[in-house]
Amino acid sequence: MIRNQQEEVQALQDTIYVIGGKWRLPIINSICNGNKRFREIERSIPGITTRMLSRELKDLEMNKLITRTVYDETPVLVEYESTDYCKSFGPVILAMIAWGKEHKKKIIQKS
Amino acid sequence: MIRNQQEEVQALQDTIYVIGGKWRLPIINSICNGNKRFREIERSIPGITTRMLSRELKDLEMNKLITRTVYDETPVLVEYESTDYCKSFGPVILAMIAWGKEHKKKIIQKS
Numbered sequence: 001m002i003r004n005q006q007e008e009v010q011a012l013q014d015t016i017y018v019i020g021g022k023w024r025l026p027i028i029n030s031i032c033n034g035n036k037r038f039r040e041i042e043r044s045i046p047g048i049t050t051r052m053l054s055r056e057l058k059d060l061e062m063n064k065l066i067t068r069t070v071y072d073e074t075p076v077l078v079e080y081e082s083t084d085y086c087k088s089f090g091p092v093i094l095a096m097i098a099w100g101k102e103h104k105k106k107i108i109q110k111s
Numbered sequence: 112m113i114r115n116q117q118e119e120v121q122a123l124q125d126t127i128y129v130i131g132g133k134w135r136l137p138i139i140n141s142i143c144n145g146n147k148r149f150r151e152i153e154r155s156i157p158g159i160t161t162r163m164l165s166r167e168l169k170d171l172e173m174n175k176l177i178t179r180t181v182y183d184e185t186p187v188l189v190e191y192e193s194t195d196y197c198k199s200f201g202p203v204i205l206a207m208i209a210w211g212k213e214h215k216k217k218i219i220q221k222s
Contacts, residue, residue: 100122
């Protein structure tokens, strides 16, 4: 079977496009790990600002990767949850975490 | 075992940082697939310009992800090859290609 190179490149670039930038995957990972509240998610991602997290969550909700549920309590409770579609990122995220950890070991060995 | 969230986020962001942008992974993938010559690599990646490919190849060589060998022939023959370290990206790339293909099916179904 001839591998379709152009189709693979396209699939790869589509994925890179959806992942888009520094914060998207860490947020998806955090929510997939069970963090539901804004502050929980924020605390689990070192360096993210409230503003960036807020913007990314809106974007992820628009793209159907997460759901946002508002419970009518006092004070109002808002919960974020990952959709099944979002969970399909699992293998990508795990492969990237594994690579990042190996990469760090390599860097530490060298220095 | 408690999962170390911050370590995972760091590993994820390190990987995103090394992957860096739209072209890096498609180039790595192309070279891992056996393309060795500049023009071969260029042709396998739709939309990339000669200038971008040239810049990315230099960067990948500096980071020890590929090697560049010049053979003293007429005309001079230059070959690019991936290092073992580069091949460690394999699982990440395959997971991303698989996700991108599924994503495309999903998008086509909806429209």
